[in-house]
Amino acid sequence: MKSTTRVAITGIGSYVPERILTNAELEKMVDTTDEWIVTRSGIRERHIARPDQATSDLAAEAAKRAMASAKVTPQEIDLIIVATLSPDMPMPNTACFVQHLIGAKNATCIGMEAACSGFLFAMDMANQYLLTGRFKTALVIGAEKLSGVTDWQDRTTCVLFGDGAGAVVLQARTTGEGILSVVTGSDGSLAHLLNIPAGGSRTPTSVETIEKRLHFMKMEGKEVFKHAVRAMCEASRKAVEQAGLTLSDIACIVPHQANMRIVEAIRDRLGVGPEKVFINLDKYGNMSAASIPVALDEAIQQGRIKPGDNVVFVAFGGGLTWSSMVVRM
Numbered sequence: 574m575k576s577t578t579r580v581a582i583t584g585i586g587s588y589v590p591e592r593i594l595t596n597a598e599l600e601k602m603v604d605t606t607d608e609w610i611v612t613r614s615g616i617r618e619r620h621i622a623r624p625d626q627a628t629s630d631l632a633a634e635a636a637k638r639a640m641a642s643a644k645v646t647p648q649e650i651d652l653i654i655v656a657t658l659s660p661d662m663p664m665p666n667t668a669c670f671v672q673h674l675i676g677a678k679n680a681t682c683i684g685m686e687a688a689c690s691g692f693l694f695a696m697d698m699a700n701q702y703l704l705t706g707r708f709k710t711a712l713v714i715g716a717e718k719l720s721g722v723t724d725w726q727d728r729t730t731c732v733l734f735g736d737g738a739g740a741v742v743l744q745a746r747t748t749g750e751g752i753l754s755v756v757t758g759s760d761g762s763l764a765h766l767l768n769i770p771a772g773g774s775r776t777p778t779s780v781e782t783i784e785k786r787l788h789f790m791k792m793e794g795k796e797v798f799k800h801a802v803r804a805m806c807e808a809s810r811k812a813v814e815q816a817g818l819t820l821s822d823i824a825c826i827v828p829h830q831a832n833m834r835i836v837e838a839i840r841d842r843l844g845v846g847p848e849k850v851f852i853n854l855d856k857y858g859n860m861s862a863a864s865i866p867v868a869l870d871e872a873i874q875q876g877r878i879k880p881g882d883n884v885v886f887v888a889f890g891g892g893l894t895w896s897s898m899v900v901r902m
């Protein structure tokens with residue numbers, strides 16, 4: 574009897590720029606303190622890309638590492654999806670630049686716009702393509718140069734974000750591992766809570782929008798916090814249930830790394846111990862779409878996630894959007 578076909582993570586890689594920006598340095602840039610940032614967010618430092626690095630450059634580095642770990646060649650990649658809210662340009666999509674940088678000539682290239690949920694939305698999309706057999710080997714990347722869309726004069730946001738990229742290779746397998754369940758959701762009525770107001774068709778870039786700093790990220794932090802905790806808890810519970818598992822079967826939860834207090838609230842509500850939840854936001858800040866694949870790569874390297882483990886991913890972001898996924902590694 575043929576066993577179930579599932580889409581598995583067969584390779585993973587990540588890359589963060591070398592330059593580290595500490596809270597102490599931020600104290601010199603805006604009216605803030607290390608103490609405020611650490612107690613409100615848990616973030617101690619973040620990585621910042623060089624001016625000559627675009628999001629696709631970060632993505633390509635992560636992609637090369639993921640391909641090496643999966644032992645696939647660029648020619649074997651037939652689908653690239655890049656999730657980002659900080660694309661190289663509005664057009665073409667960032668996956669096209671990545672394709673060129675890594676020489677994946679046979680790939681179809683798609684951009685995914687779902688803010689911090691983008692990586693899981695892209696995984697979900699690739700999952701569907703691979704299950705139908707339309708594509709065989711997908712590269713799913715979350716990559717962000719958020720330093721380019723951050724208002725470095727706005728202390729309420731600039732302390733929270735960082736740059737980086739993470740990538741996975743996905744392939745269909747019949748050996749048990751792979752994506753067991755996916756939950757996604759969106760609420761466009763709350764789009765105003767987290768957005769970049771100018772630079773699109775609603776409010777094209779003008780001298781006025783630049784003077785008003787509307788081309789930078791804006792966030793109503795308290796509201797976002799509330800919705801994030803609720804949506805991430807519900808989505809995780811549903812994803813675990815749909816996988817036919819309980820939380821006791823889960824070896825590790827890898828949440829979107831936005832904020833320590835959000836993660837702690839989720840941990841409390843789900844009733845799981847700190848040993849079950851992977852956290853690295855202290856070193857990177859919120860890297861939006863890149864945060865989950867970078868965290869997953871580190872969790873595997875540190876031995877926190879092993880082959881055969883059931884892992885929960887859960888994300889939340891602008892849109893609003895949210896997603897959770899259970900994957901057997």
Ligand SMILES: CC(C)(COP(=O)(O)OP(=O)(O)OC[C@H]1O[C@@H](n2cnc3c(N)ncnc32)[C@H](O)[C@@H]1OP(=O)(O)O)[C@@H](O)C(=O)NCCC(=O)NCCS
Pocket residue numbers: 604605606609610613614689728729730732792793794795796797798801831832834835859889890891
């Ligand atoms: C952003 C966040 C950390 C702010 O924490 P908070 O407890 O809600 O803080 P508030 O916004 O109420 O601000 C409290 C005070 O600190 C001040 N403050 C804001 N940023 C500050 C900073 N970097 N340094 C020092 N003080 C700051 C505020 O101006 C405010 O001062 P006031 O009381 O005199 O008006 C919190 O709302 C949060 O974590 N939100 C979710 C953010 C997130 O992760 N978003 C991404 C999801 S994908």
